[in-house]
Amino acid sequence: MKTIQITNLGPATLESYLDTRRMLLRKADELSVRISRLEPVRSLETMNEILALDKDRRLVIEMIASCSYVIEWLETGRRPGNRRGIERRAGYQREVLMDPAKMPMTPNVTLTSRPMDEEATENRFRLEAALRGLTERERNCYMLAHGESYSFAEIAALLNISKSSVSTYMVRAQRKVTDNVSSILILVG
Incomplete structure (x- = not known):
């Protein structure tokens, strides 16, 4: 021993x-x-x-x-190998990335007579309908960027496409979603 x-x-x-x-x-x-x-x-x-x-x-x-x-x-007084201390870093180096889904939610106070659940349900239906108008690749890019907070480079790596293609798909998807959300009429009976 x-x-x-x-x-x-x-x-x-x-x-x-x-x-x-x-x-x-x-x-x-x-x-x-x-x-x-x-x-x-x-x-x-x-x-x-x-x-x-x-x-x-x-x-x-x-x-x-x-x-x-x-x-x-x-x-x-600083980490070995770093040329600058934390106080002299660029903005992107000081930035702490966070998942928006984990951020604390504050209630949105509205002056409408409709209950909050009905308005949230209506918005959810509008968004789902708007996303149905996208191609599969546009929907994947849009959901990864806005729903999962991935960068264009990360999306490109996940989908095995170029970063410029991701940018093109995002522009198209954003345009379609904006057009679709404003033109969709939800009838709740």
């Missing part, structure tokens, strides 16, 4: 990460020296020992890389 030694490294501060990285660098050097002492390989046991030490050394090197990443983050 392998024993695991747990070391309390103290609070997560820049100094503690620097000390930890120094300790890990010493350990990696120690493992490299032990590996070099066992070379050249003369037996199977020696080869297995070298492989085990090399595995440990690779793990320590990964830990050094992680410490270096955190140290750079703590020293610069």
Whole structure:
């Protein structure tokens, strides 16, 4: 059974990460020296020992890389690799995309005498009738864009068509839906 030694490294501060990285660098050097002492390989046991030490050394090197990443983050105050901080990002980079279906709904107060359910039912019938006037491809594009909030690029990838085709289908579908919704007469008896 392998024993695991747990070391309390103290609070997560820049100094503690620097000390930890120094300790890990010493350990990696120690493992490299032990590996070099066992070379050249003369037996199977020696080869297995070298492989085990090399595995440990690779793990320590990964830990050094992680410490270096955190140290750079703590020293610069921003994520390593980023050229600009979050405060200087472009609008599309600061934007948080959200599914409209999950947004909180606020009741729409109207001054009509009809109950809300009847008006919602009428609008739903109008929309369904308007969508029936679309071709299958136009309906797919329209539903993915407006119902599922997919971008044109995502729709193109899903339907295996070009982005410009999606744009064309959307223009046609929007024109047909607008024309159809205004011209449909719903009779509720």
